[in-house]
Amino acid sequence: MKGWDAHEDAVERLLASYGRIGRGDRIRLAKKTSNLFRPRQGSDSPGLDVSGLDGVITIDAEAQTADVQGMCTYERLVAETLPHGLIPYVVPQLRTITLGGAVTGLGIEATSFRNGLPHESVLEMDILTGSGELVTATTVGEHADLFDAFPNSYGSLGYATRLRIKLEKVPPFVALRHVEVADAAAAVKAIEVISETREWQGERVDGLDGTAFSPDEIYLTLARFTDVEQTTSDYTGQQVFYRSIQLREIDSLTMNDYLWRWDTDWFWCSGAFGAQNRWLRRVWPARYRRSDVYHRLVGLDERLGISTVLDRIKKVPGRERVIQDVEVPVDRLPEFLEWFDAEVGMRPVWLCPLRTTRPWPVYPLTAGEIYVNVGFWGTVEVSAGSPVGAVNQQIEAAVHDLGGHKSLYSEAFYDQKTFEQIYGGDVLAGVRGRYDPEGRLSTLYEKAVRNS
Incomplete structure (x- = not known):
């Protein structure tokens, strides 16, 4: 574990790196890896130094809580808590998702039908705001507005440096x-x-x-x-x-x-890389059969254009990436799957029921109601000259019509008015006005749709 002294040193380096960013430059993380599936514009300006914020600070096994740094992966977090017979209330499926990322970006897993989403077991957060202030936010008190708006804000309100979370006692x-x-x-x-x-x-x-x-x-x-x-x-x-x-x-x-x-097979997506071929699997080292490796292979393919060349050889007219997680009310699930089969035609799909324990203004699922997360990840063939994102836009419209919402870790195509109506635009604007009055951070729309 890191301990408090190491954490405080890391925070000092973070604050110093904030001071080195020019007043006219946007604030962003100096982070090489990501679990996002949307393009991001590059920047020549230095980012925030979060290199020392990647571990567990301390665990209180008796109180069943942990203080965890924002860039700590769940893989590292579980490695520290499980020897105590404890785990986070919700552990997202992929090892390299960070706690801060899951809280600000809405992770989910099989315990979500009873424990909600990762941010719902957070007791307090230290957040570096766009104005460079480090504040401690909880459900009540001076910064409760920031605490409530932080889930699903994807860094548009700041970055969590420390989170105190509840842990669940589990058997082996x-x-x-x-x-x-x-x-x-x-x-x-x-x-x-x-x-x-x-x-x-x-x-x-x-x-x-x-x-x-x-x-x-x-x-x-x-x-x-x-x-x-x-x-x-x-x-x-x-x-x-x-x-x-x-x-x-x-x-x-x-x-x-x-x-x-x-994680080992990235659900079923490892098959696209040959990792499920029994002969190739025998020589594919186990340490490289994991989601972050496959994610890097996707990035390599995007840079080299290998899939594009293969499609040209196979005379595929066009292809669109469809990597999405959506939440629909449980009783509308059959309608969505019927529509999805007819219009998209991608299987398998993952189903994960969830309930939120209270309202959250930037991801407005109705508290207490059952939703089902539907996850589908791959590509579909489209006609030559098909508009960019046409299939994804159809999915957005279908989910909205069914009273659901779409997660924002992947590509989104909403117009700004619709986006802000769905994702708490008025609330975000009010909180940004207080904690980032100069607009140093990109807005949620800029991040999720404009990819800035």
Whole structure:
């Protein structure tokens, strides 16, 4: 663990780096890696030095809390908390997502049906604002407005240097049950029952997500955390987790392997790189079968244009990247999937139920209502000369019509008026006026749509 002295030194370096940025330059992080899937404009100005803000400061095992730096990855965070039998309330699926990133960008996982989203277990945050002030924000008090608006603000209100979060006590093992349901309507009924009772057929459910391989092949994966020693599977080697869902109803994992079950193959996206080919997988080092490596391969492809050349050879007229997570009300899930199959045609898709515990102004899901996150990641063929982002714009419209919302980690195409109506534009403007009166930080619209 870092300890408080190291943390204070890192904050001093951060503040010094803020002072070196010219008054006319935008404030941004000096950060080489990202889990975002939207282009970002480069800048010649120096960024904020966050190099020392990547660890756990301290853990209070008795109080079940941790003070964590904003750039700490969940991989590092879990490595520190799990030996105490503790984990964050929500651990996003990918190892290199940072705590600050998940809080300001809305992470999600299988515990979200009972624990909400990562920011809902945050007790307080130290935030560097656009004006260069370091403030401590909590649910009440002088900076409660910043605390409330921070989730889904993606750095447009500042950057969290420290977060105090609640931790959940967990046992060493996870018993899994993959329940096949007849269709999306049956999935909705099961999700509603489990969300209300936290049980299925008399058995406790601690984690809930789903995989829809086709309209009539949908599985809900029910996780039960247990102290009972299990014979566990290993999906960090030659076996692929998402394929096991179709092959076995009952399974077991260690808690650590359960938390990272989706990371090894980036859900199912590793197949695009050949990592699921049994011969190539044998020689692909396990340490390189992880989401951040695949993310870098995507970036390499974008720079070199390999996919574009292959498409030209195969005479593919055009291709659009469709990498999105959306939230729709649970009862509208069948409608969305039917529309999605007809208009987009991408499978599998990931399903993750969630409930927020209170209203959050910049991501206005109705508190207490059940939503389902639908995740789909890949590309689709489009006609030659198709408008940029045409498929993604259709998805935005469909989700909006169904009373849902779209996460902003990937490309967005909303016009500014619509965007600000959906994502709390008036609230953001008021908070920015207080904490960033000179507009040193990019607005949320500039970040999410204009990619600045």
